[in-house]
Amino acid sequence: MAYSDGSEPFPTAIKLVIAGGFGVGKTTFVGSVSEIGPLSTEEILTSASIGADDLDGLGDKSTTTVAMDFGRITLEPRLVLYLFGAPGQERFWFMWDELSAGALGAVVMADTRRLEDSFSAVDYFERHDIGFVVAVNEFDGSYRYEPDEVRGALDLKPHIPVVLCDARQRRSATGVLVGLVQYLLSTIQSHP
Ligand SMILES: Nc1nc2c(ncn2[C@@H]2O[C@H](COP(=O)(O)OP(=O)(O)OP(=O)(O)O)[C@@H](O)[C@H]2O)c(=O)[nH]1
Numbered sequence: 001m002a003y004s005d006g007s008e009p010f011p012t013a014i015k016l017v018i019a020g021g022f023g024v025g026k027t028t029f030v031g032s033v034s035e036i037g038p039l040s041t042e043e044i045l046t047s048a049s050i051g052a053d054d055l056d057g058l059g060d061k062s063t064t065t066v067a068m069d070f071g072r073i074t075l076e077p078r079l080v081l082y083l084f085g086a087p088g089q090e091r092f093w094f095m096w097d098e099l100s101a102g103a104l105g106a107v108v109m110a111d112t113r114r115l116e117d118s119f120s121a122v123d124y125f126e127r128h129d130i131g132f133v134v135a136v137n138e139f140d141g142s143y144r145y146e147p148d149e150v151r152g153a154l155d156l157k158p159h160i161p162v163v164l165c166d167a168r169q170r171r172s173a174t175g176v177l178v179g180l181v182q183y184l185l186s187t188i189q190s191h192p
């Protein structure tokens with residue numbers, strides 16, 4: 001798809017941010033889809049973080065992202081996505097502006113057991129006018145909500161897509177990215 005002057009309406013290298021609350025599965029998501037060894041900046045969660053980091057329901061989680069995750073995925077030969085996973089903990093939020101600079105879109109990941117942890121990310125991308133989809137990461141044993149229930153709980157505008165995913169599965173995580181790109185394309189086409 002190209003305009004009559006030959007230019008492309010959509011860039012072929014796209015920067016996307018993967019955001020959401022602490023421990024929702026952002027690092028897992030980037031690791032599942034990336035075709036290059038993902039760069040991650042994990043630090044061990046030590047006993048010193050007890051109290052600061054709420055690990056309820058996170059089972060064997062032993063590390064947390066302190067700067068970012070980075071990965072790359074080629075969706076089509078001419079469509080390469082660069083993924084920047086944000087740190088989830090509030091004490092690292094000061095990095096979001098840097099991480100989001102030049103981003104075309106975002107995935108806000110959510111864990112239904114702690115939806116409120118993903119409010120800040122929703123709010124951030126709304127305020128910065130960055131298109132996003134909400135991806136509910138379905139943890140084993142957590143109650144399964146319908147997308148519309150999540151939409152209501154997060155007070156999302158009707159046009160924002162809500163999808164369910166398993167961040168550990170490449171197919172599932174890739175599907176979220178395809179959905180995001182389609183959504184971004186539809187918003188660009190309706191507001192050229
Ligand atoms: N059962 C299940 N566990 C998951 C899933 N996604 C991630 N996990 C686990 O949940 C924990 C948290 O995942 P991370 O990917 O570190 O989460 P994060 O959002 O990057 O966390 P921070 O960077 O600390 O905010 C890890 O122990 C993962 O193995 C999932 O879809 N299902």
Ligand SMILES: [Mg+2]
Pocket residue numbers: 026027028064065085086087088
């Ligand atoms: Mg992480």
